[in-house]
Amino acid sequence: MRRVVLTSSFAAMSYGHTSSGRTFTGQDWTDVDGPGVSAYAKSKTLAERAAWDFVDRAAMTDPAARGERFLAVGGTTLWIAGIARVLRDRLGVRVPTREAPDLLVRLASRADPALRGHVHELGEVKRASAEKARRVLGWQPRSNEELIADTAESLLRLGLVGNAA
Template identity: 40%
Template sequence: MNDTAPHTDARIEPATILITGGSGFLGSRCIAQALAAGHRVRASVRDLAREPQLRAVLARAGVDAGDRLSLHTADLRDDAGWAQAAAGCDYALHVASPFPADIPRNADELIVPAREGTLRVLRAARDAGLRRVVLTSSFAAVGYGHPPRSQPFDEETWSDTATPLAPYVASKTLAERAAWDFIATYGGSLELATVNPVGIFGPVLSDDFATSILLVKRLLDGALPGAPKLYFGVVDVRDVADLHLRAMTDPAARGQRFLATAGDFLSVAQMAAVLRDELGAAARRVPSRQLPNWLVRLAALADPTVRQILPDLGKFKNASNAKARRLLGWNPRSAPEALLATARSLIELGLVRG
């Protein structure tokens, strides 16, 4: 499968696309696939000095951006720049959203820019006459705050904000809720679709990668003494970008949410086994034992990062990708493929401890 794996359709004419968060792990992949499909891209970034790095990342993905890529300064926390970035565009992929590795002291540090930034992009898109915005939401807006269940989550479910939620989960849920409310009340002719990925893995093209990638890096580095009883959905970044482009143009995507997952959720122990079985000596530090819950809780007393995972310890979740497959013809790589692509790229770039 081609690394950029663009979704192409002879009926789709080249368009100009605003892609927010263009220098990020997913944003840069969306840019690469949009350019490979023949589109022009305007990427929003907070700092134009990142352009050389972004173009280098695109080149490593096999894409020569040339003059079909332009960068525009815009910040989720500020109105400035959004109208100019959206002017003349046909579509927008709103990928940008804060996702730190550590828990913020105040949940509003995530919630406010996520929600208000989404509304800024939607207002600019509406005012500029764009056809559709595809919002990068998250499984975080779907599968949290619910009692244990055996059936997979689907797009009909929303995370329950009446229950205590981690700041990131709350930020994604409230931002997506605000987006749908805006479209219903103020959107005019602007259309909206959302993509709700689980943990995004896949090939790393630089040392600027998604927080989810840290799990594979820590397994390879031996930073984890064992595998906590946690379960994650896995999806390849290339497939998430592909789903964004499908949702951008397909008439069936109008007004729809799409869960992006490669298949059934995996435990950390299962993920570690994939790495050990396929990578040989490169996986010599990957743990083979599972950590008891009491030990993880003990570690959380001294480590805020560990404390962040406690609410999900031992809780199995699953999600279905049937809707994206059925409506949009989406066919993602398997979870082991995504995990191994992650690991191999980290090793090739020298980002794993030798």
Template identity: 40%
Template sequence: MSTVLVTGGSGFVGIHAVLQLLAAGHDVRTTLRRPDRQAGVLAMLREGGIDPAGRLVFFTADLTGDEGWREAVTGCDYVLHVASPLSTTVPKDEDEMIIPARDGTLRVLRAAREAGVKRVVITSSLGAIGYGHPPRATPFDETDWTNLDGDDVQPYVKSKTLAERAAWDFVACEGGGLELSVVNPTGIFGPVLGPDFSGSIEIVKLLLSGAMPAVPRIYFGLVDVRDVVDLHLRAMTAPEAKGERFIAVSGETLSLLDIAGVLRRELGPAARRVPRFQAPDWLVRLAATGVPMLRYTLPMLGKVRKSTSAKARRLLGWQARSNEEAILSSAESLIRLGLVKA
């Protein structure tokens, strides 16, 4: 078994990565911005049914500074670079997201190169692939890149695009023998292990809580966090994954109204607050003047982005859970942990 560093181990994808690596028998290290997050990580691992038993080591490191990265990566065979700035609102200055994402990625890559790491797998996003383009019927694939001049390119999308571009440029020009693979997930759903979860899970929480009387007309692809991590682990060791990027999407693109329908159909009384109607775009735009999270959705109104994970299935034998399972496991875990009222 190998020694693997997971950056951002307290985050939603990060904790599931630590969980699966430990379950597979690897020795795991993870970085946290603050050492006081260790207890929370251990609690989430227990919720996931794993006792690290001395095989997990914590390091303090932040994407905005050099301290701690060399120590964290020395002696590692692989690195899963999962950590990235994330916000459910639009920051006043886009550099608040762009600079930590891009410069943090380069910090991790430099440390990995100097430590003789074999391969780094970076968690990018469909945001680096499918935005800034005119409407199209054909699915986006790994040959596509987001057009940063498009009118639907939010700071988060820009940060993921620029960070991934910088990673590929670094490995091509300065990487030495370092190998790189990239995973580009769509909206990440799946079981919550604690209070840290993705923006996609926040949507499920809002639907269940009745915070939205009607849903905006937005669409996205889904994937379960467990399958995102499984793809990372396959990309970590498979020879075929060297120098490749892989979209992670489980099925058809869904609307928020479709997601609400799954919750109402399958959860019974627990979904009694879930909205039944789709709001007209003009009403969403009006409401967004007073609701920061809605402002984040405005460029997405009515835009359907299809994508395909055929490459991951073909090259790596990857299989994903259904959209329905990803949605329901999100909701059921939120309810079980008391993070939303049933």
């Protein structure tokens, strides 16, 4: 084995913390016992920690990367409406760009248990930094806009989604 790459979810590092507005790094982990941590976020965190325990950290070939955790994030946080605007502007795909007001989501959560677990996150922006991956690995991420457009073009080309334009 030459190298092991673990991929995970933002959920493995960004939940259960009381301070909002902070920027997360590869040193952060979700506090699985913290307030408002969903079963999904807890499972992602526990699974990644178990994977790190399982994998021989010496599998990384760059000595500077051995045993380190790197975040692969390309830019600033985008809301769904921002993603929709990229799809519209770059591909001409028609997708809704309106967002439900927080008050409406709070009211709907009273009737919908699936929403209830996310109400505490309304208005919270989660940020992450890939500075360490840039510095140690020389990694240069593509822009969020380029990644969104390329992913959408691939999904359209493969017939996995229809073009609403």
